Amino acid sequence: MKTVVSVSLGSSRRDHAAMLTILGEDVQLVRRGMDGSIERALDTIHALDGHVDALGLGGVDRWLTVGPRRYTVPTGERLAQAATDTPVVDGSGIKAVWEPMVVQRLVAEGIVHAGQTALMVSALDRYPMAAALDTAGLHLVCGDLMFSARIDYPIRTLAELEELGQRLVPEMVKLPFQQLYPVGADQDAVPDPRFLSHFEEADVVAGDFHFIRRYLPGRLEGKVVLTTTTTTADVDQLWSRGLSTLATTSPQLDGRTFGTNVLEAALVAASGVQAPDSRWEDTVRAAGLAPFVRRRPAREDA
Amino acid sequence: MSALGDTLEQFVAACNHNLRLQEMNHDWDRLILVQPDDAAEEHWIRYHAGVAAVVAADGEPDLIVEGASGVLVSIFSGASTPTEPYMSGDLRVRGSQDDVMRLDIIALLIWGE
Numbered sequence: 001m002k003t004v005v006s007v008s009l010g011s012s013r014r015d016h017a018a019m020l021t022i023l024g025e026d027v028q029l030v031r032r033g034m035d036g037s038i039e040r041a042l043d044t045i046h047a048l049d050g051h052v053d054a055l056g057l058g059g060v061d062r063w064l065t066v067g068p069r070r071y072t073v074p075t076g077e078r079l080a081q082a083a084t085d086t087p088v089v090d091g092s093g094i095k096a097v098w099e100p101m102v103v104q105r106l107v108a109e110g111i112v113h114a115g116q117t118a119l120m121v122s123a124l125d126r127y128p129m130a131a132a133l134d135t136a137g138l139h140l141v142c143g144d145l146m147f148s149a150r151i152d153y154p155i156r157t158l159a160e161l162e163e164l165g166q167r168l169v170p171e172m173v174k175l176p177f178q179q180l181y182p183v184g185a186d187q188d189a190v191p192d193p194r195f196l197s198h199f200e201e202a203d204v205v206a207g208d209f210h211f212i213r214r215y216l217p218g219r220l221e222g223k224v225v226l227t228t229t230t231t232t233a234d235v236d237q238l239w240s241r242g243l244s245t246l247a248t249t250s251p252q253l254d255g256r257t258f259g260t261n262v263l264e265a266a267l268v269a270a271s272g273v274q275a276p277d278s279r280w281e282d283t284v285r286a287a288g289l290a291p292f293v294r295r296r297p298a299r300e301d302a
Numbered sequence: 303m304s305a306l307g308d309t310l311e312q313f314v315a316a317c318n319h320n321l322r323l324q325e326m327n328h329d330w331d332r333l334i335l336v337q338p339d340d341a342a343e344e345h346w347i348r349y350h351a352g353v354a355a356v357v358a359a360d361g362e363p364d365l366i367v368e369g370a371s372g373v374l375v376s377i378f379s380g381a382s383t384p385t386e387p388y389m390s391g392d393l394r395v396r397g398s399q400d401d402v403m404r405l406d407i408i409a410l411l412i413w414g415e
Binding site: 145149151152164167168171172174175 | 322325327328329330383384385389400404
């Protein structure tokens, strides 16, 4: 059996463990939240290095890939460098290869379609998903400035996203990560009603669940949420607001869906192949992954 | 006018020349005090309805930007980016975290890459 641990800067209240069989290997998945402490995360990675099969970084990216450019995130890089024996992944390999395939499947199954509006709460950390939605003919609204900087300016094209990324990302990644992304107790905060109109405009709300949850509107009737890293309580909250369809890019295990870093760590542990190895895409395809898609439960319609 | 005063006039003109910034800041109503710590001068900028203006002292500032004159001129002229001096303490910005970040973004969008 393989073991992977996701060391997350997020809240320890979301810690859990589960088993996954992937590529014929049983993999134990463990998530450990560091409540926003980078020092604790460094210590934990040091302690686990060489003792587990792969490590995931949660709540922080090591790299942001926006179009043809890749930007290194210093905090993520520092955490990744803390391990010298065990491979460390941040989910970018899953985001690059698997998440666009999920969008294609949702289109093929008629769950999302051309002409709809897709609010990507954060597209700079999920450019391939944004590009896949754009290619599928959805109208993109990227909320990076809204949800990371509270600036009410929707980015409506990939070209503008790339241009803004080029101007802002190299500097923004130098800021403390918690200024840009909800970590620690912020992950449990009461939703903020700002930017409601952009949620109302959207048929599809996609991207990081912590951003979605932080600004979650009261009503979600008729909408599709495409995300990951949800708990049973998160999903109940979505149904109670009238959500029509929930799709997650990672499988549901014991009522939870794991982050992309956990899924990538499991694949790396099971296969020994790590992005950007040329075999990575084939490894992802061979894994037989499937998105978790659930329509609104009938009891909620009563 | 001082070098910093000239620089801020150019900064404000560049803000107002940038249509995207006008749209981004349409709902941002803030009074900003720029205060060098090595010269007896102060400068005020009001951002209102997407338009920036250098103004006379006008009440309690929402944001206070402090540092050596040279650092302030360098940042507001685009000769250097604000993030590193801010992180090192050479540039001190007091205000809400969101406002500090917005000012950072404004500078980056005006002066580019």
